[in-house]
Amino acid sequence: MIAKELTIGELSERSGVPSSALRFYERQGLITSRRTAGNQRRYHRTTLRRVAFIRASQSVGMPLSVIGGVLGFLPEDTPPTREFWLRASACWSEEINARIEKMERMRDRFTECIGCGCLSFEQCVLVNPGDALAEHGPGPRRLIEP
Amino acid sequence: MIAKELTIGELSERSGVPSSALRFYERQGLITSRRTAGNQRRYHRTTLRRVAFIRASQSVGMPLSVIGGVLGFLPEDTPPTREFWLRASACWSEEINARIEKMERMRDRFTECIGCGCLSFEQCVLVNPGDALAEHGPGPRRLIEP
DNA sequence: AGTTGACTTCAACCTTGGTTTAAGTACGAG
DNA sequence: CTCGTACTTAAACCAAGGTTGAAGTCAACT
Numbered sequence: 001m002i003a004k005e006l007t008i009g010e011l012s013e014r015s016g017v018p019s020s021a022l023r024f025y026e027r028q029g030l031i032t033s034r035r036t037a038g039n040q041r042r043y044h045r046t047t048l049r050r051v052a053f054i055r056a057s058q059s060v061g062m063p064l065s066v067i068g069g070v071l072g073f074l075p076e077d078t079p080p081t082r083e084f085w086l087r088a089s090a091c092w093s094e095e096i097n098a099r100i101e102k103m104e105r106m107r108d109r110f111t112e113c114i115g116c117g118c119l120s121f122e123q124c125v126l127v128n129p130g131d132a133l134a135e136h137g138p139g140p141r142r143l144i145e146p
Numbered sequence: 147m148i149a150k151e152l153t154i155g156e157l158s159e160r161s162g163v164p165s166s167a168l169r170f171y172e173r174q175g176l177i178t179s180r181r182t183a184g185n186q187r188r189y190h191r192t193t194l195r196r197v198a199f200i201r202a203s204q205s206v207g208m209p210l211s212v213i214g215g216v217l218g219f220l221p222e223d224t225p226p227t228r229e230f231w232l233r234a235s236a237c238w239s240e241e242i243n244a245r246i247e248k249m250e251r252m253r254d255r256f257t258e259c260i261g262c263g264c265l266s267f268e269q270c271v272l273v274n275p276g277d278a279l280a281e282h283g284p285g286p287r288r289l290i291e292p
Numbered sequence: 293a294g295t296t297g298a299c300t301t302c303a304a305c306c307t308t309g310g311t312t313t314a315a316g317t318a319c320g321a322g
Numbered sequence: 323c324t325c326g327t328a329c330t331t332a333a334a335c336c337a338a339g340g341t342t343g344a345a346g347t348c349a350a351c352t
Contacts, residue, residue, distance in 0.1 A: 038348045060252040089257050096253040106206040107242040208293045
């Protein structure tokens with residue numbers, strides 16, 4: 001038989017991701033599907049990998065928008081190359097490391113600040129944080145420009 | 147003169163926090179106010195400290211619900227003791243450290259997983275994360291039971 | 293051919309941490 | 323007392339990442 005396509009139910013069961021979430025991912029452009037004559041979705045088998053990548057990336061804290069950006073480099077109907085995985089991995093690691101460092105700085109400042117009892121609006125970096133909410137980084141440059 | 151109470155505008159200006167946010171904090175029970183005959187809010191001066199604590203805690207990633215839990219131990223009309231600050235600091239540091247460790251584990255698993263190319267639903271811890279979304283920890287035990 | 297279960301869409305709803313807006317009321321300076 | 327500014331409320335809205343439900347259609351088994 002020719003490579004079997006998956007219905008949304010099958011993809012859902014095999015990935016453990018609810019159909020509603022899969023439809024949501026598709027609306028967001030993270031996955032794509034063919035439609036049958038009756039307007040039902042049929043997924044290429046490689047979509048399983050894409051979904052796995054999405055969930056794994058989410059589990060390390062990546063927002064869907066960024067994941068989508070990276071998946072844009074992955075051709076829809078071919079299995080991802082080993083190189084893709086390696087670059088994605090490097091990219092995520094970098095992001096995670098940046099976040100860890102930021103949290104470490106925060107923790108140290110907090111302890112310091114509390115320790116000296118200075119919690120006031122004029123002096124304290126924590127209370128008037130400049131970079132505290134600067135979450136919108138440049139994203140996966142490494143993957144975009146290999 | 148007797149210890150001056152603050153209007154919401156004064157509290158807002160002195161803390162740098164918009165009035166809308168202060169009203170929101172009050173609805174959430176994080177701060178309290180007396181009302182004038184005309185139904186306007188008047189804040190005790192110590193509220194400035196509470197607000198500072200709220201913003202500092204937010205800046206290290208604490209959700210308002212948890213901050214509220216901790217502030218529950220701080221009497222409304224007296225300035226916070228040094229001991230309170232120290233315990234709160236210890237409490238937050240612990241939380242932050244836990245989050246950092248979790249992210250480090252995630253990063254390592256991700257690299258490992260990607261490195262071996264195993265990104266599949268049955269084997270991969272990342273794809274079926276047990277603790278990935280276990281954000282609802284026991285909260286500030288250390289402060290509750292000193 | 294009929295029935296059942298899986299599929300379709302759209303819209304409403306959830307949480308967190310607020311902001312914005314409208315309509316109305318209070319406070320304080322002059 | 324009047325005027326302008328500051329205050330009050332409720333309700334609607336934003337982002338993310340979906341879930342839930344209603345109403346209707348498709349696919350497949352018998």
